[in-house]
Amino acid sequence: xxxxxxxxxxxxxxxxxxxxxxxxxxxxxxxxxxxxxxxxxxxxxxxxxxxxxxxxxxxxxxxxxxxxxxxxxxxxxxxxxxxxxxxxxxxxxxxxxxxxxxxxxxxxxxxxxxxxxxxxxxxxxxxxxxxxxxxxxxxxxxxxxxxxxxxxxxxxxxxxxxxxxxxxxxxxxxxxxxxxxxxxxxxxxxxxxxxxxxxxxxxxxxxxxxxxxxxxxxxxxxxxxxxxxxxxxxxxxxxxxxxxxxxxxxxxxxxxxxxxxxxxxxxxxxxxxxxxxxxxxxxxxx
Amino acid sequence: xxxxxxxxxxxxxxxxxxxxxxxxxxxxxxxxxxxxxxxxxxxxxxxxxxxxxxxxxxxxxxxxxxxxxxxxxxxxxxxxxxxxxxxxxxxxxxxxxxxxxxxxxxxxxxxxxxxxxxxxxxxxxxxxxxxxxxxxxxxxxxxxxxxxxxxxxxxxxxxxxxxxxxxxxxxxxxxxxxxxxxxxxxxxxxxxxxxxxxxxxxxxxxxxxxxxxxxxxxxxxxxxxxxxxxxxxxxxxxxxxxxxxxxxxxxxxxxxxxxxxxxxxxxxxxxxxxxx
Numbered sequence: 001x002x003x004x005x006x007x008x009x010x011x012x013x014x015x016x017x018x019x020x021x022x023x024x025x026x027x028x029x030x031x032x033x034x035x036x037x038x039x040x041x042x043x044x045x046x047x048x049x050x051x052x053x054x055x056x057x058x059x060x061x062x063x064x065x066x067x068x069x070x071x072x073x074x075x076x077x078x079x080x081x082x083x084x085x086x087x088x089x090x091x092x093x094x095x096x097x098x099x100x101x102x103x104x105x106x107x108x109x110x111x112x113x114x115x116x117x118x119x120x121x122x123x124x125x126x127x128x129x130x131x132x133x134x135x136x137x138x139x140x141x142x143x144x145x146x147x148x149x150x151x152x153x154x155x156x157x158x159x160x161x162x163x164x165x166x167x168x169x170x171x172x173x174x175x176x177x178x179x180x181x182x183x184x185x186x187x188x189x190x191x192x193x194x195x196x197x198x199x200x201x202x203x204x205x206x207x208x209x210x211x212x213x214x215x216x217x218x219x220x221x222x223x224x225x226x227x228x229x230x231x232x233x234x235x236x237x238x239x240x241x242x243x244x245x246x247x248x249x250x251x252x253x254x255x256x257x258x259x260x261x262x263x264x265x266x267x268x269x270x271x272x273x274x275x276x277x278x279x280x281x282x283x284x285x286x
Numbered sequence: 287x288x289x290x291x292x293x294x295x296x297x298x299x300x301x302x303x304x305x306x307x308x309x310x311x312x313x314x315x316x317x318x319x320x321x322x323x324x325x326x327x328x329x330x331x332x333x334x335x336x337x338x339x340x341x342x343x344x345x346x347x348x349x350x351x352x353x354x355x356x357x358x359x360x361x362x363x364x365x366x367x368x369x370x371x372x373x374x375x376x377x378x379x380x381x382x383x384x385x386x387x388x389x390x391x392x393x394x395x396x397x398x399x400x401x402x403x404x405x406x407x408x409x410x411x412x413x414x415x416x417x418x419x420x421x422x423x424x425x426x427x428x429x430x431x432x433x434x435x436x437x438x439x440x441x442x443x444x445x446x447x448x449x450x451x452x453x454x455x456x457x458x459x460x461x462x463x464x465x466x467x468x469x470x471x472x473x474x475x476x477x478x479x480x481x482x483x484x485x486x487x488x489x490x491x492x493x494x495x496x497x498x499x500x501x502x503x504x505x506x507x508x509x510x511x512x513x514x515x516x517x518x519x520x521x522x523x524x525x526x527x528x529x530x531x532x533x534x535x536x537x538x539x540x541x542x543x544x545x546x547x548x549x550x551x552x553x554x555x556x557x558x559x560x561x562x
Contacts, residue, residue, distance in 0.1 A: 012452040038484075039294055080384055100362055106388055202324055
């Protein structure tokens with residue numbers, strides 16, 4: 001049975017990706033997933049060889065057949081997303097706010113609107129020395145639907161099953177919206193990376209509330225710690241309140257961003273290797 | 287005039303700098319990072335109102351619905367499903383487009399407002415202006431809708447600062463679209479540059495005027511090296527400094543605590559405000 005671990009934080013920049021990459025580097029065998037599909041950074045830290053590229057199509061979008069269109073404007077009033085406008089010559093224009101609902105196509109009396117496929121990005125399967133990496137690049141500005149995350153996660157599950165790999169580790173997106181949900185559903189454990197700051201606490205609390213809804217256990221890793229005992233204490237109390245076990249603490253240390261600058265992870269730093277090893281033990285239960 | 291602060295990468299310092307810019311220019315503030323809003327920890331507004339933001343979602347008349355299931359097939363967001371002869375709505379997936387109501391042969395569907403989130407507003411002594419914070423319901427898919435609804439209320443005759451969401455998806459676009467000036471915050475690391483490039487692409491495609499601020503720089507040399515062959519350079523570089531970090535994590539506004547930040551922001555942004 002594959003065990004799935006998702007690494008999240010609520011807040012952006014809390015250290016999800018550097019922690020995830022560090023953990024992955026210390027594993028014997030793993031399928032790694034970068035679920036932050038519109039700011040995909042995990043591959044930057046992991047050496048990999050690309051095996052395959054697959055186009056991803058998001059929602060279809062509306063396209064006007066100007067030969068058919070009479071410019072009646074029925075679509076203008078039907079669109080709830082202000083995505084349709086009409087220029088001075090009466091030409092109907094559809095902009096990037098189109099959410100692909102197809103209401104305009106339905107109301108058009110002359111069937112001049114077609115729903116057409118739109119490429120949303122690409123997703124990739126790659127090999128690493130210790131397993132596989134599945135990641136994606138969303139085209140900038142595209143709808144960041146959970147659909148792509150769900151797609152790459154199911155691919156990861158299939159590979160893990162086929163190759164008999166025991167762990168899937170997911171680098172999650174920031175925030176607590178649908179993308180976060182797509183990275184939480186069906187996982188066995190969430191590791192919340194919490195930055196020592198007031199913002200970090202606030203976003204952790206929102207995340208913990210979300211995790212609770214799914215009844216998934218979670219652990220807490222304190223990051224960028226050491227400046228304020230008071231803030232740290234508040235994080236520990238919050239973790240307690242939401243039933244998150246604090247399993248590690250990484251200090252604020254200029255050597256860490258310096259190492260990342262050189263594409264080194266914490267697993268490559270002598271002073272942090274043991275902390276990451278301990279976290280790995282805790283999350284894998286070994 | 288609207289200034290939007292965005293970055294691509296989370297944690298680059300959007301909120302930190304947006305709060306500082308609002309303080310320097312006493313601007314009205316909109317926290318549009320609706321699924322992780324944090325500006326209030328810096329601006330400490332005295333919240334005086336909380337207004338719900340709603341979106342219409344379908345409800346089904348038990349008497350009229352005959353369970354034909356046409357609506358479940360037509361809904362492109364897969365927000366409707368049918369068990370036996372009853373249709374159910376999975377509300378987080380609903381975009382409120384109205385198609386189901388139109389396709390229903392029984393006219394069994396009507397719309398009623400459903401909560402997407404709240405907008406809390408209050409006066410900040412620190413910026414001497416109003417602060418508006420968008421709180422999306424946790425787990426909702428409707429962040430972009432909440433952002434757009436908040437943007438509609440912005441008075442363009444006044445100076446406003448938008449703290450945008452991270453990432454480069456449609457939510458970021460919704461925060462960039464209304465702006466007259468974009469402040470692109472980059473953390474000068476391989477991660478930060480990677481994510482900023484994508485945001486820069488969106489900003490350029492939309493033809494927006496923008497300034498780049500490199501924040502948490504390990505060294506000036508690394509920032510210069512990166513921008514060496516780029517047409518657009520960083521207008522301001524802020525070093526990774528323990529003093530800034532400490533003030534920031536405790537919710538202090540950097541421009542209020544450190545005169546060099548105040549001056550730096552004033553110098554780069556003031557000329558843009560007076561542009562015709």
